[in-house]
Amino acid sequence: MRPEQDFATVGERVAALNDRFRHHAAGAVLREALNAKETGRVALVSSFGAESVVLLHLAAVVNPDIPVLFIDTEMLFPETLDYQHDVAKSLGLTNVQIIRASRTQLAAQDPDGTLHQRDTDACCALRKTIPLEAALTPYDAWITGRKRFQSGTRAALEFFEAEGDQRIKINPLAHWGPSDVQDYLWNNKLPRHPLVAQGYPSLGCAPCTSKVKEGEDPRAGRWRGEEKEECGIHFIDGKMVRGPIKETVE
Template identity: 40%
Template sequence: MSEHRERTGPGLGPLAIPDHTDDELAELNREFERLPASKVIQWAVDTFAPHLSMTASFTDAVLIDLAVKVDPGIEVVFIDTGYHFPETLETVEDVRRRYGLNLRMMTVARQEEALWAADPENCCSAVKVGQLDRALAGKAAWMSGLRRAEAGTRETAPIVVRDLRGLVKINPLATWSDLDVQGYIDDHHIAVNPLTLQGYPSIGCMPCTSRVADGEDARAGRWRGQDKTECGLHVM
């Protein structure tokens, strides 16, 4: 049985939040394998809001569209590293206006020398992971758009799990294929980053993202030529 702990939100007073055991999360993960993403999001909102955030890379707005239908005021976190493509920043603004997003921009302070050039090995941890840690301070759970079909390194991604911070992480789209995503985009007229139509199926920071050739893994353009495959945001 889940225990409950209290957290206090601004102006909200103490709120009881379930403190799931690892066994309970594993059982929920098995249950969620059979449920649509909207039901998983509803569970997350019912269980953790307002101590819940979701991250967005703005490659597309599929998860945002699903989430705001459940909770129009859900907090959406975007990490502005200072190195994004202009198209990505334009997509952020377009989606923000379309949904009236409760958008929290985590902006990285300007460096005298670009960190990706000065210290490429630690750039992601210093910039992305550090800003996500700030954004999730005081939260109990967070959602992301991570999918198993995106890369071999993600093919066992759980739908719900405890992350390294001790927070519950929910990946409502984990089971979705590329066709599922494209079908939802077409059926619901979802905004997409225009770079996805120009050979960039996975979009990160401009210096570390290149076009992907036909037949390559969708994330082959990320950190091309390096051993690196993840920025650290989704390490369990």
């Protein structure tokens, strides 16, 4: 089903959705987003990382046949690949699609697998952003597990966002705090990613993810030592975020 054209632009549809669901809980936002006329065809994108099982469980309860796009950068921890398989099976998710970079593009741009050592932005674009954009082509909206507390660049995150003028991004867990995540994991007896207990509260590709020390920000281990907070899959005002956004308090 294509999105309803009652609203002239994606931005106007997003504004209407945020107004309608402003006081809804995460489960209700997810359920309604899958059926709202404004969202059209929807997929869920998951890294099967540290907290991904929460959103995947919510989605499986609503619709276990929802398309789930998993980007295998071919540089992930082996534990993540095993976890992806086990979680999808245990939750009964029937439509998990494995997304990988083009063989031709990999051969041309990263033939020896060392691009991440020279240019992390280019590596993320090659192995994550470009493959995901191609995979999202059939969809009008996609669901993420992003939350406001995860970083300064996400502090004002809403349930619905306009991604350019083509697609809507849905963030059902936007208003959840760390305790909400932990409570949901505990109450539903969900399996944790095995690396969380080893000091990895936020997980990406193995070469660019390090352990986080006590007292550090949970995402401190992502691209450690670089002014980079996002891989390029998520944009702020149409631009990839490399460093923290300076906020002005008035």
